[in-house]
Amino acid sequence: MVIMGYARVSSKDQNPERQLIKFRELGIPERYIFVEKQSGKDFEREKYQAMRLMLREGDLLYLDALDRLGRNYDGIVSEWKYITHEVNADIVCLENEALFDSRKFKGMGDIGKLLEDQFLSMLAYVAEQERKKNWIRQAEGMQVARAAGVKFGRPKHEITPEFIEVYQEWKADKITARKAMKRIGMSNTTFYRRVSEYEA
Structure with a gap:
């Protein structure tokens, strides 16, 4: 069994160190920690795809939180099921470990599958709604800034x-x-x- 960690932040100026500290405390070797500085809107991410290809049956993947996997509702559900059911590896979300440890669901038979689907759908939905709220907040913030005279983009060179x-x-x-x-x-x-x- 290989234990892996997947850390993601949405932009290059954000720091994933808080997530990495948790993985190191769990004893995950650096070579099995995948770090991405990219939006979670889809799953076409280089490090994510590399991690996905490495996962084998019986492996264990740690995430800091479900939204580190992604922020697209359908995509989160699809990827979780692919990893836990098709690959037959396991996922643990440290932020919601009591609820989101796929090993617990597997041990509960059919009722476990039902509970897993319900919890996963609920949290994936929350993750996607949060992403939409961030877009709205960002757009509103830019609108307010423009009204206050703030200009975005590169400054224009005037004829001086x-x-x-x-x-x-x-x-x-x-x-x-x-x-x-x-x-x-x-x-x-x-x-x-x-x-x-x-x-x-």
Whole structure:
């Protein structure tokens, strides 16, 4: 039996260390800990797929919480059943270990399958609803920020007196285009776009 851990955070600036500490405390070897910094909207994740391919009958997979597996309702249910029924490995969710330890359900026969399906459906639904709430909160936050004058995306390079001075030197063949771009910190594309705007 191989014991594995799968940790996931939704973006590259988030830290999965809290999840990793739990796995290390369980004695899971580093080579069997899979860490992903990617959204849980689907299951086409490199580390997840690698872990999935390695799982064999009798193996045990630890998750910090069910939503680390994913945030798509149907996908969570499908993946859980694939791992626990088709591969015949087991899953333990540390956050809800009393409820979510597939070994307990297997030992209860048909009633265990029924309970597992009910609990899994309930928590997978909660996980997906939380993801939808996060989208709504993010959209509302951006709307409020825009109303307050906050601009998103890369700042636009304006046509400044500095640009005009550099432009005139470049047009008079006193400096090269590359040197002009470097002096005002513009990329090739941005520089020529501003040139077109200025000349128009």
